[in-house]
Amino acid sequence: MAKEVKGVKWKALEFEGSIFNKDLEGLIGIEECTNYDLTSNKTNQKTRKRKLDADSAENSSKKPKKNKLKTTSPANDENNFTLSKHGSTGDINVHETQFKASNDSDTFDSSSLLAWNSFGLPPSILQAIHELGFHKPTTIQDLTLPSAILGRRNILGAAETGSGKTLAFGLPILTGILKTKEKLDSDLNDSQDEGNVNSKPLYALILTPTRELAVQVQNHLTQVAKYTGIQVAVILGGMAAVKQERILSKCPEIVVATPGRLWELIQEGNSHLSNVENIRFLAIDETDRMLEKGHFKELHNLLERLNLDESKCKERQNFVFSATLTLIHELPKHLAIRKKMKASKSKKIVDMTPQQKLQKIIDVLGIDNPKVVDITQKTGTAESLSESRITCAIEEKDYYVYYFLQRHIGRTLIFCNSIGCVKRLTTLLGFLDCRALALHASMQQRQRLKNLERFRDNKNGILIATDVASRGLDIPCVDHVLHYQTPRTSESYIHRSGRTARASREGLTVLLVEPAELKNYLKLCRNLGRSEDLPSFPVHSDYLKAVKQRVNLARELDKVDLAVRKNQSESGWLQKAAEEMDILIDDNIAQKFDMADMQKHKKLAQIKRKQLSRLLSKPIFPKGFSGKFPVTTDVKGNAINMMSNATENAIDVLKNATSNVSKAVRKKAKWMFHSKLKK
Numbered sequence: 001m002a003k004e005v006k007g008v009k010w011k012a013l014e015f016e017g018s019i020f021n022k023d024l025e026g027l028i029g030i031e032e033c034t035n036y037d038l039t040s041n042k043t044n045q046k047t048r049k050r051k052l053d054a055d056s057a058e059n060s061s062k063k064p065k066k067n068k069l070k071t072t073s074p075a076n077d078e079n080n081f082t083l084s085k086h087g088s089t090g091d092i093n094v095h096e097t098q099f100k101a102s103n104d105s106d107t108f109d110s111s112s113l114l115a116w117n118s119f120g121l122p123p124s125i126l127q128a129i130h131e132l133g134f135h136k137p138t139t140i141q142d143l144t145l146p147s148a149i150l151g152r153r154n155i156l157g158a159a160e161t162g163s164g165k166t167l168a169f170g171l172p173i174l175t176g177i178l179k180t181k182e183k184l185d186s187d188l189n190d191s192q193d194e195g196n197v198n199s200k201p202l203y204a205l206i207l208t209p210t211r212e213l214a215v216q217v218q219n220h221l222t223q224v225a226k227y228t229g230i231q232v233a234v235i236l237g238g239m240a241a242v243k244q245e246r247i248l249s250k251c252p253e254i255v256v257a258t259p260g261r262l263w264e265l266i267q268e269g270n271s272h273l274s275n276v277e278n279i280r281f282l283a284i285d286e287t288d289r290m291l292e293k294g295h296f297k298e299l300h301n302l303l304e305r306l307n308l309d310e311s312k313c314k315e316r317q318n319f320v321f322s323a324t325l326t327l328i329h330e331l332p333k334h335l336a337i338r339k340k341m342k343a344s345k346s347k348k349i350v351d352m353t354p355q356q357k358l359q360k361i362i363d364v365l366g367i368d369n370p371k372v373v374d375i376t377q378k379t380g381t382a383e384s385l386s387e388s389r390i391t392c393a394i395e396e397k398d399y400y401v402y403y404f405l406q407r408h409i410g411r412t413l414i415f416c417n418s419i420g421c422v423k424r425l426t427t428l429l430g431f432l433d434c435r436a437l438a439l440h441a442s443m444q445q446r447q448r449l450k451n452l453e454r455f456r457d458n459k460n461g462i463l464i465a466t467d468v469a470s471r472g473l474d475i476p477c478v479d480h481v482l483h484y485q486t487p488r489t490s491e492s493y494i495h496r497s498g499r500t501a502r503a504s505r506e507g508l509t510v511l512l513v514e515p516a517e518l519k520n521y522l523k524l525c526r527n528l529g530r531s532e533d534l535p536s537f538p539v540h541s542d543y544l545k546a547v548k549q550r551v552n553l554a555r556e557l558d559k560v561d562l563a564v565r566k567n568q569s570e571s572g573w574l575q576k577a578a579e580e581m582d583i584l585i586d587d588n589i590a591q592k593f594d595m596a597d598m599q600k601h602k603k604l605a606q607i608k609r610k611q612l613s614r615l616l617s618k619p620i621f622p623k624g625f626s627g628k629f630p631v632t633t634d635v636k637g638n639a640i641n642m643m644s645n646a647t648e649n650a651i652d653v654l655k656n657a658t659s660n661v662s663k664a665v666r667k668k669a670k671w672m673f674h675s676k677l678k679k
């Protein structure tokens, strides 16, 4: 689209294919002056800044037919824009809004989106961006959109979590599809051949490592595509085959998918996917994860199919994004030992540089001359994130989690390393009336999405998850991320932590480290280039006693409850088997499943439940608790001056505590940490 600078109108020129090769590195697009007046040799200075609607009306009346923005649905008609909105009752009201004349809040002044104007985005997309309230592009969007949209470059983008990477590839894809359709429409008109209007080709594939992320990307792009007539569909493992057939029979232009399910459908010969190699756009979100074991095989098969025909491959624009695209690990232990011993002389083992890692990705994916934009911070995490840790014994972790949840309310996501741990902690916190939801891979897909939705809807919600929730999930306003266990990789730490502090909001992480995890923690710090230990999260030890009492009781209740359930299922199984075989159970066998024993357990469970509910009815932090404790100690015995109270937010508590640590103490701690890192 055109933009106006001091009365001079500039219009971005569009080129087919990637014309900006290495020799023109730095050049991102070419613009043409459109109001050059040959007679006066002056540009039209009188042109006032005008509304987008006037722009499009003017363009459509002046331009020859083939330059007019053509759209496939009435919703795209710039001169007669149809918006559909949800009314307050939840019913769908359809408003006819004239872009041109209306003062309705749905119309927008292009000047409010000046920051977006130079990317060549069509009005239908700008309108949606305006409605989302995105006043300006984020840094990664700003740095990639010109090359992607105007230069049609392949993009490799690395930027911190929550920095808007989805639109950095979503906007060029949507814009590109509109342009391609416009061209196809005008070719069709020229040849007077109507063709089969119902069957639309597949234009774009977006691949994500998890199902939840695929759903989220689809939702996000659907919002931005709402006035374009472009359909965005999602294909996931765990979804009924009939439903997937139905979705694909509508011929969506964009398919967002997890690679496994997509590959299955391609192999089954789904008709919409039959010419998958013809796609014009391919985006791989969380690329580093996709290239890891578990996803790679299907992705590899898919890439092989997509890259079969070199000419089609060249026509395709590729987007490769992740927050940890260029993150380098310490060598795995076995390689590090080999390197030290210089055992392998034939194959020299060297640490990879970020450039080498990128080159490897480029080679594996078969991408031609991409534009690389890497704006990841040295630390890998968002600037607005406050990080901390609590060092404690393994059996104390439950106490600290419960303490934190009681003292610092807010939307909290707790990550565990295993499904078993998620289950145990969810049950335990359930006994403690914390209403925690679970999310892990062995849950049914419907339940996974339901729990995610319930977590999103509750500003004080608690979600306990495995790494299935660590990548890409954009849950608004997550206040805290607790790492119940030290993550196994630095990527995992970055992605888990990145569920909070998104889109420049503040957020907090607390890493719980037990002695056996210390080695892993130090490795994490080394990989993330940390020279200082994470600050210890302040805990008011006076109240830990009450916390321990409750948690211990909840643990006992959990044990007894488990015994009851085990007994019940064993005796139930026995009874059922006996009934089916029409036999009486021998008394000796029945004794094994002693009913009296079960009754005893049930009674004990009842008593413990009552005791616990009595305890839970009393507040841990007494009413009016101001928590003023000028000097206290952190979990490792360091003196910390702190002022805090029960209602204070966790980030403030941490910031107060760290700002009160004297320079001398900090220097000493840094020195000690440095020597630990070296070991």
Ligand SMILES: Nc1ncnc2c1ncn2[C@@H]1O[C@H](COP(=O)(O)OP(=O)(O)OP(=O)(O)O)[C@@H](O)[C@H]1O
Residues within 6 Å of the ligand: 133, 134, 135, 136, 137, 138, 141, 159, 160, 161, 162, 163, 164, 165, 166, 167, 322, 323, 471, 472, 473, 474, 498, 499, 502, 503
């Ligand atoms: N230009 C913008 N202005 C304001 N908010 C934006 C803008 N672009 C995207 N957002 C919002 O920022 C949030 C994070 O965006 P997104 O999920 O794309 O981040 P991401 O970089 O992909 O994160 P991750 O690495 O965790 O996947 C979303 O809620 C999105 O709606």
